[in-house]
Structures are given as C-alpha cells and as structure tokens.
Amino acid sequence: MPTASAVQNPTPLGAGIFSTRNTDDRHLLAIEGMSRDHLLELLESAAREREWLRAGGPDRTDLAGCTVLLAFIEDSTRTRVSFEIAARRLGANAVAFSASASSLSKGETLLDTMRLFEAMGAHLLVVRHAVSGTAAHLARHLARPGVINAGDGMHEHPTQGLLDLLTLQDAWGGRFEGRRLAIIGDIAHSRVARSAIAGLTTLGAEVTVCGPGTLMPLDVESLGCSVADSVEDAMSGADAVMALRLQRERMEKGLLPSGAEYARVWGVNRKRVALMKPEAPVLHPGPVNRGTELEPEVADSARSLILAQVANGVAVRCAVLKRCWHALQAAS
Amino acid sequence: MSSLIVFKNARHWRTGEVISLAIEDGVIVPAPKHAGEFVRVFDCKAAVLAPGLVDLHVHLREPGQTNKESIETGSMAAAAGGFTDIACMPNTEPVIDTPAWVEWVLRRAEGAGHCRVHPIAAVTMGQKGEQLAPLQAMAQAGAVAFSDDGHPVRSAAMMRHGLEYARRTGLPIVCHEEDPDLKGDGVMNEGFTATRLGLRGIPNAAESVMCRRDADLAELTGARVHLAHLSTAQAFDALRDAKRRGLPVTGETCPHYWVLTDEAVGDYDTHAKMNPPLRSEEDRAACIAAIQDGTIDSFATDHAPHTSEEKKRPFAEAPFGIVGLETALALTITFLVKPGHITLARAIELWTDAPRRVFQFPEVDLEPGSSADLVLFDPDAEWTVDPSTFHTKGRNTPFAGWTLNGRVLATMLAGRFTHLDDGFGLQRADASSTGAAQ
The missing domain is CATH 3.40.50.1370 (Aspartate/ornithine carbamoyltransferase)
Structure with missing residues (x-):
C-alpha cells in the first residue's frame, strides 16, 4: 500500500x-x-x-x-x-x-x-x-x-496456463463462470498453478488450492483463490481437478515425510474423484509420478484429459x- | 592569523531560533563583536544548522571491491549527504579482521578527508563464525564496534564468546539479525508479492528470533548488543522488550523501511532488493511507531553500493543492497517530518546525538568549544533524485525520479567545508562591506 x-x-x-x-x-x-x-x-x-x-x-x-x-x-x-x-x-x-x-x-x-x-x-x-x-x-x-x-x-x-484454459473451456462447454477448479499439491513451487489461477480467475471461474502446509506460499489467497484444509473439501463439488507434480527434492529438503504419506493424504484417487461433479475431468501438467500425486487408475481413466492437454x-x-x-x- | 568563518541567519536545529555561528581553527567560538578582513560571512537565509550527521552503517567496499565503491567516493557521498562521521562495515575483501587493516582504513579515510570514517571490525576471522578475531587489538587500533554484518553469527555459542570477549573493550557488537536457515534461499520478503512473483521469501521470524537470541545473550554476558537495520514489527517488539528488561541492547532502522514496502519490488526490480528485505505495510507502520515511541535508538542508511552490471542480473541473482547516504536526510524529512510522525528536531537527533551516543562518539553541539562538525540544510527545498549526479559509485537506488524535500547546502568537518551545494545559492555575503556577525 x-x-x-x-x-x-x-x-x-x-x-x-x-x-x-x-x-x-x-x-x-x-x-x-x-x-x-x-x-x-x-x-x-x-x-x-x-x-x-x-x-x-x-x-x-x-x-x-x-x-x-x-x-x-x-x-x-x-x-x-x-x-x-x-x-x-x-x-x-x-x-x-x-x-x-x-x-x-x-x-x-x-x-x-x-x-x-x-x-x-x-x-x-x-x-x-x-x-x-x-x-x-x-x-x-x-x-x-x-x-x-x-x-x-x-x-x-503462461502457455501451459493457456492450454489448461483451452482444455477446461472444452470440458466445461465454453463457460468459465460458476465453474471451480481444485488444484492439489505443491502450490509454492508451481508456475503451472500461478498461471492457472491467474487465467481462471480472470475468466470468472473459481480456484481452490490444497496441499501440505510446507508447500503452500504465504498469502496464497491474495492470488485470488481459496484454500481448503483437505483434499476432500477441495474436490467436493468441484468442476475439475488439477494434480501437480511432486518433485522428489521436496522430500530431500525436509518439506515432506515421504511419497507414500503424500499419496495417502494428498493423492488424487478414485474415491476423491468421485466427490467431484459427474464427468468433472482430471488434469495434470506432466510428467506424472504415478502412484504419488495421481492414482494410475485415475491417470488412465476416461476422466483424465492429460493427453488432450498435450495436444492443446x-x-x-x-x-x-x-x-x-x-x-x-x-x-x- | 587564522581566518574566521561566520554563518548568519541560520536556524538552530533544535530551538528554531535564528542564530549566528562563528568558527575558528575548526572549533566553534563566540561570535565576534566586529570582524576583520579575515572574516568570511555566509548568509544562511534561514536554513537549518545542525551538528554533522552520523551514519553507523555504511559499506565502503574498500579494500577489494572498488568497482562498487571506494573510501574516497563513499566518504564524498557521505559529505554530500550531510554526514561528518560514518562507521564502515568490515565485509570487504579481505575482511577487516586485523589491527593492520583497521589502521589501513583509518589512514586511507584521512587521506580522502571528506569525513571521519570509523572502522567496524569483524567479530570472527574472515566473518566465518568460527574463530574470534583479535577484538582487543582492533579496538586499540581504532575500531568503534564489531560486526560480522552480512554474515550473521550462526552459532549462539560463538556469539556468546564474542560478547564475553568484547565486553572488556566496552564496544558493542553490531548484529545483522537473520537466521540463515530460516532465510534459506530467500531473496525478498515472504508475503503476497513473493508469492505472486514466484520468488523465495524471507520470513519476518528470520530476523526476530535472532534479535531475541542476542538480547538474551546480552543479558547473559552483560556486553553491548546493537541490532542493525531492523525491518520487522516482531524485531521492533524484541528491541522494545529488551529495553523493558533493562538490557544493554540498542537498535537502528533505515529510511527504506519507513518509506517502502515489498510491493516496490513490482516486477522483479532489483533496485528494491536489499537485506533485510522491504517488508509489509504493517511492518512499515510498526517501524514508524518504533521511531515515535523511542524504541529505535538511531537511524542508519545501510548504504550498500553495487555496480549497475550486478543489479542488471535477474532478481534472484542480483546482490542485496541499495545506496543511501545522499538521500537519507531528505527521506527522513519527506516521510517522517512532513507527515507529522516526528518533529524535525527529533529527526535530526536520530541522525546526530543519538548515533553518537550509541557508539560513544564525542558530543557535538552548536556551542563555543565544540568541534565545527556541521550540516546546513534547507528542509523545504524540493529536489528530484537523479542517481547520475551521486558522488557514490553506486546508482542502485529505488528512489530515482522521486521528488523529495530537504536539501543539504553545506557540510563542514572541523571547520573545513567538505560539501557546498552550488545549486542552492549558499551565498557568501560580502565580508568587507558587512563585517558584522551581530
């Protein structure tokens, strides 16, 4: 100020x-x-x-x-x-x-x-x-x-942000207003998340972020998103979810206990996908750590738009x- | 026969009275009843006359980094900013960690002659935090304080030993308070702007936990701790608490912390990158409150020149630091005095008497017998900051293009002009015709 x-x-x-x-x-x-x-x-x-x-x-x-x-x-x-x-x-x-x-x-x-x-x-x-x-x-x-x-x-x-927007525009029938994307994972280190949040909020959609406290930047709300305490809260009723890639070095630097614990608490799995609106898609910027941030069954499911993202x-x-x-x- | 210099129509910095001041042989003397041909009379036109300003925290970069600054250019910048005394930090190449280097700096500064330069010597050899430097010998050689500035003393035990060992000299240890692990790879304040720009943040706690640690060590050892360039609400609180407990702890803050917030980083502007970093609006307000309630003992600039090349690097890779000597007084007047946060007299005290007390320098007053270390300035004069006119080699200021109030017209060190501003018409009255200094 x-x-x-x-x-x-x-x-x-x-x-x-x-x-x-x-x-x-x-x-x-x-x-x-x-x-x-x-x-x-x-x-x-x-x-x-x-x-x-x-x-x-x-x-x-x-x-x-x-x-x-x-x-x-x-x-x-x-x-x-x-x-x-x-x-x-x-x-x-x-x-x-x-x-x-x-x-x-x-x-x-x-x-x-x-x-x-x-x-x-x-x-x-x-x-x-x-x-x-x-x-x-x-x-x-x-x-x-x-x-x-x-x-x-x-x-x-920014080009990742645009391709995410294009993918979601298709999935959402061209309308951003009233839609909500949940972004799960390492928000602090993610350029993908920053571009997505900026783009979606500008176009009238909402974004909820969720991740371990050690990977959540200070004042993240001021980017224009809301913060959920649990993945369940973030994904319930969401119109799409984006799982972020988890870098191994986060564990080496003591920000996380283990990949297994991450998968249990923050992994996007079938049970959690079921909490979203019917047909709400799953996005991931790639490359995917299968079994860590994304359950393999989810990554390969019809809800996954990972390849559409790449084509876009x-x-x-x-x-x-x-x-x-x-x-x-x-x-x- | 020595010549007499007389300032007339000056305003006294504390009382606001119109005064005349006579100087002979570097000392203030009673104004003469009548003047002879050796009198030089200056009409101050109601500008303010005060003791020379003191800066406890300057990086002169010499020896070893004269591409950034030299003792010559840095002390010239000090004189242009109204300073007669500056204390310089030992984070040079090599580090000032022996009596020989302390003497070298003193000699070099004396040769330059623009102001008194008081070396601050390292606490540990090479500022590495491992082995104590010869504090006693360096004190004898003329060091005025000790500091590993730029490299906080990581180990609490090493800081304890430094304090215990320094106590006998009576000199303070100047602490750059920053927990190295909490700082990590941080390059700016942790907060909204860092989050937006994807830059690694330095949390407020990195500063305040170390302030509290060193206050407790001051209590343990009885040695003097001076907290450098405080920037956070929590650090001001830590200093306030230390004073309440009666501990030998003092602290300083710098103009950029009461003028700017981390939003000044804008879009990766490296001229807003310094350490400690610019903080939030709450911290800025807390800084002003700490100045108002007397928590802050002294101002300082943390003048830290770097080359334009270095500041042209990407934000994360550019060095920390901004220059400050030539804008300090104007930023104080424009952002503390004009908005009414403190009086002009109090502001000047925080640049004069207050720092002299912290480092136990001799008092300077506008009274006969006192050394003629003076600054004359017009608190209302407007000027626009143009880094290309600076005397420092550094051009790294976030205030380029700003219009400020408060212009230094002249600086005098022991009766000799070290700076005379030509743009603002400090005119020499015709000595032979007036011949009168009241």
Missing part, C-alpha cells in the same frame, strides 16, 4: 509493473495482468489452430521469415518439442539452443548470450529458465526480439507464436 505521501511519488518501480507484462504483444511473459478479452481471443485463435492440426492440414507460411530461438536453459522435453512443432508447422526457422553446450557455462551472462542471438537475427526467444523473472528480465533489457516465457522458476508458465499445447503455441510475430512486425 502506498502511503499518503508516497502517492505523490508514483514510483518508477510501479511503472515497471506494466512495462514488463503483456502490454507489449511482442512478448508473452505471464497470464497475470492479461485482460479477459485478450485471453478469450487467444483461446479462440488456439481453437482454430487446433482444427487445422486435427484435420492434418498442410504446413503453413504464417511465420515465414521468422527465426524462433528455443532457449531451454532448464531441462524440458514436452514444452520444447511442442514449441518446435508449432514453430515449424507455421513455417518459422526454429533453432534449439542447449545451455550445457553453450557459452553460458563459460561465464557469459544470460543477457549477453541472448544479445548474441538478437544480433544474429532471432525474432522470437522462447525461454525456459529455473530463475523466476527471467523472461521479464530479458524483455526489459533486450531491444527488439519478442520474449515468450516457457516457464520461469516458480513464477509462471501445440495449438496454443501456434496461436502465441503468431500473435507475437504479428506484433513484432507491426512494431518494426
């Missing part, structure tokens, strides 16, 4: 809040701060791309002349491949950059490395990094290229790449 006297000093820091979010369509940095119209437009565009992908249409030239650099400084398979397929099918030059083999290991800063790619003519940088805020950092300091956040630390994973991922990334490329062209 600014003080009465601070109000006279609109801090330049405050100005930064807007400059690094999605007011500039060249970038996709976070779902938080995106308007409802903006989100719906992207979902509509992604749905059209999905029709084309499903129909097995021929490759296109929407991104002809666009060089897309896939900079995955943190390991990822599905997101990188998904972006690469989207970029190639739309006619872009997709170049993958692997951090281990790069100059990053020679002490060059990330910013300097990205400046090299800018100088080489990269138009769009798709960046995955373990440090929160990396995408915003690059967008702030690079002059020209569009920056697409493919997951920054514990902050956001390509469509969403097509829509995002197109939007950023068009904005970049309009700007130059």
Whole structure:
C-alpha cells in the first residue's frame, strides 16, 4: 500500500509493473495482468489452430521469415518439442539452443548470450529458465526480439496456463463462470498453478488450492483463490481437478515425510474423484509420478484429459507464436 | 592569523531560533563583536544548522571491491549527504579482521578527508563464525564496534564468546539479525508479492528470533548488543522488550523501511532488493511507531553500493543492497517530518546525538568549544533524485525520479567545508562591506 505521501511519488518501480507484462504483444511473459478479452481471443485463435492440426492440414507460411530461438536453459522435453512443432508447422526457422553446450557455462551472462542471438537475427526467444523473472528480465533489457516465457522458476508458465484454459473451456462447454477448479499439491513451487489461477480467475471461474502446509506460499489467497484444509473439501463439488507434480527434492529438503504419506493424504484417487461433479475431468501438467500425486487408475481413466492437454499445447503455441510475430512486425 | 568563518541567519536545529555561528581553527567560538578582513560571512537565509550527521552503517567496499565503491567516493557521498562521521562495515575483501587493516582504513579515510570514517571490525576471522578475531587489538587500533554484518553469527555459542570477549573493550557488537536457515534461499520478503512473483521469501521470524537470541545473550554476558537495520514489527517488539528488561541492547532502522514496502519490488526490480528485505505495510507502520515511541535508538542508511552490471542480473541473482547516504536526510524529512510522525528536531537527533551516543562518539553541539562538525540544510527545498549526479559509485537506488524535500547546502568537518551545494545559492555575503556577525 502506498502511503499518503508516497502517492505523490508514483514510483518508477510501479511503472515497471506494466512495462514488463503483456502490454507489449511482442512478448508473452505471464497470464497475470492479461485482460479477459485478450485471453478469450487467444483461446479462440488456439481453437482454430487446433482444427487445422486435427484435420492434418498442410504446413503453413504464417511465420515465414521468422527465426524462433528455443532457449531451454532448464531441462524440458514436452514444452520444447511442442514449441518446435508449432514453430515449424507455421513455417518459422526454429533453432534449439542447449545451455550445457553453450557459452553460458563459460561465464557469459544470460543477457549477453541472448544479445548474441538478437544480433544474429532471432525474432522470437522462447525461454525456459529455473530463475523466476527471467523472461521479464530479458524483455526489459533486450531491444527488439519478442520474449515468450516457457516457464520461469516458480513464477509462471503462461502457455501451459493457456492450454489448461483451452482444455477446461472444452470440458466445461465454453463457460468459465460458476465453474471451480481444485488444484492439489505443491502450490509454492508451481508456475503451472500461478498461471492457472491467474487465467481462471480472470475468466470468472473459481480456484481452490490444497496441499501440505510446507508447500503452500504465504498469502496464497491474495492470488485470488481459496484454500481448503483437505483434499476432500477441495474436490467436493468441484468442476475439475488439477494434480501437480511432486518433485522428489521436496522430500530431500525436509518439506515432506515421504511419497507414500503424500499419496495417502494428498493423492488424487478414485474415491476423491468421485466427490467431484459427474464427468468433472482430471488434469495434470506432466510428467506424472504415478502412484504419488495421481492414482494410475485415475491417470488412465476416461476422466483424465492429460493427453488432450498435450495436444492443446501445440495449438496454443501456434496461436502465441503468431500473435507475437504479428506484433513484432507491426512494431518494426 | 587564522581566518574566521561566520554563518548568519541560520536556524538552530533544535530551538528554531535564528542564530549566528562563528568558527575558528575548526572549533566553534563566540561570535565576534566586529570582524576583520579575515572574516568570511555566509548568509544562511534561514536554513537549518545542525551538528554533522552520523551514519553507523555504511559499506565502503574498500579494500577489494572498488568497482562498487571506494573510501574516497563513499566518504564524498557521505559529505554530500550531510554526514561528518560514518562507521564502515568490515565485509570487504579481505575482511577487516586485523589491527593492520583497521589502521589501513583509518589512514586511507584521512587521506580522502571528506569525513571521519570509523572502522567496524569483524567479530570472527574472515566473518566465518568460527574463530574470534583479535577484538582487543582492533579496538586499540581504532575500531568503534564489531560486526560480522552480512554474515550473521550462526552459532549462539560463538556469539556468546564474542560478547564475553568484547565486553572488556566496552564496544558493542553490531548484529545483522537473520537466521540463515530460516532465510534459506530467500531473496525478498515472504508475503503476497513473493508469492505472486514466484520468488523465495524471507520470513519476518528470520530476523526476530535472532534479535531475541542476542538480547538474551546480552543479558547473559552483560556486553553491548546493537541490532542493525531492523525491518520487522516482531524485531521492533524484541528491541522494545529488551529495553523493558533493562538490557544493554540498542537498535537502528533505515529510511527504506519507513518509506517502502515489498510491493516496490513490482516486477522483479532489483533496485528494491536489499537485506533485510522491504517488508509489509504493517511492518512499515510498526517501524514508524518504533521511531515515535523511542524504541529505535538511531537511524542508519545501510548504504550498500553495487555496480549497475550486478543489479542488471535477474532478481534472484542480483546482490542485496541499495545506496543511501545522499538521500537519507531528505527521506527522513519527506516521510517522517512532513507527515507529522516526528518533529524535525527529533529527526535530526536520530541522525546526530543519538548515533553518537550509541557508539560513544564525542558530543557535538552548536556551542563555543565544540568541534565545527556541521550540516546546513534547507528542509523545504524540493529536489528530484537523479542517481547520475551521486558522488557514490553506486546508482542502485529505488528512489530515482522521486521528488523529495530537504536539501543539504553545506557540510563542514572541523571547520573545513567538505560539501557546498552550488545549486542552492549558499551565498557568501560580502565580508568587507558587512563585517558584522551581530
């Protein structure tokens, strides 16, 4: 809260809040701060791309002349491949950059490395990094290229958020109002949860989160969600559930006793799925720890939309790449 | 024959009276009845005259990190901010943990000549928390306090030994209160903004549990503990409790804790990253309350310069710290005095008499016989913070572009001007024609 006297000093820091979010369509940095119209437009565009992908249409030239650099400084398979397929099918030059083999290991800063790619003519940088805020950092300091956040630390994973929204939009017959998603697990470390909460609350749905106290961030309610004490409370009457991946290192760091205890108390199993509304789907960002956060029978059931999420991922990334490329062209 | 300097039409910082002050040979002297040709008279135009400000917590970065700051530039920044005395922290490269390094800093600062620099020496060798540094010898060499600032003394037993050993010197141990395990990999205040940005948080308790531990150790050992840069409501309470118990515990806070909250981090702005971090609005209010009720013994800046390159790193990887010497007085006037939280006299006391008491520096007063360590400032003058004009090498301030009230016009150290602001017309009255200083 600014003080009465601070109000006279609109801090330049405050100005930064807007400059690094999605007011500039060249970038996709976070779902938080995106308007409802903006989100719906992207979902509509992604749905059209999905029709084309499903129909097995021929490759296109929407991104002809666009060089897309896939900079995955943190390991990822599905997101990188998904972006690469989207970029190639739309006619872009997709170049993958692997951090281990790069100059990053020679002490060059990330910013300097990205400046090299800018100088080489990269138009769009798709960046995955373990440090929160990396995408915003690059967008702030690079002059020209569009920056697409493919997951920054514990902050956001906006294309995952969009594909979750698209999946739920289908499952819910196109209506977000009055629907409720339960997110179960490691909220504190989850960029998937932050993007989903931001997107769903903007579109009028509700989100209930539930997880061990050690994995629940302080003031989590201020993200716009409610907190349930038990998985049963969270899932009862819910319109969908999203189980988050549990990282083994949480147990090594003493935040959790064991995977077995986690499965017993917070695992999404058949009994708990039955508490939701009939046909309420099960989502998971993958990769799944079978038997820990998700009972195998649930993961393989008809209620599971895990593969639909993956398919939607390509469509969403097509829509995002197109939007950023068009904005970049309009700007130059 | 030595020359006489006379300030006329100055306002006394405490009483508000219009006064004239004469200075000869670095000392305040009774105003002369008539002046000779060696008199220089300055018309202060009702600006406020006060003893030179004192900052108990400055990082001068020398030896070893002169890319961030040097004793020369840091003490020049101090003079520009109205300070005549600053205490500098030993977390340099190498660490100030021997009498030779204490003497080196003193000599170097004397050579620079912009203000008195008082070295704070390390409690443990290399600030590693393992082996006591030679506290007695360093006290003799001129250290004014001991601190492992930046590296809290993790072991309670080691802190106990440090206090027991320091007691004989009469000097306080300045404690950077932060439980290293509770802090973990935290990079900003634990709270809504950290949750929103997905940044690891530092909880309030990381500070307050250590404050309470060290207050109890002060009780056990009878040695003096000074709690540095307090930021949380719980830490202010811990200091308040320690005083109620009559323990030899004092504490300081810094301007950014009464001006800003963690919302200033905005979207990963590294200029709002310091340690302890900016806290919540409740903590900010508790800071002001602790200043008002006398819990806080002294102000300090925790001036911590870093290079622009370092601050350009992603938030989690950028170093902690902001510069403070050149904005301290204005932030005090703008955010404590103007809103009416405390009087101007009390605000100045917390930058002058109060820190001198905490570190047992000689008193400075606007009376004949006192050393002419002075600051002249216009509390109403408006100015806009422009880091490119700073004297410090650091540009890392969250206040760039802010319009503040309170401008330092001149700083004097033992009768010699160490800073004269040219933009604000402290004009030398024509000595030969007026010749009068009342």
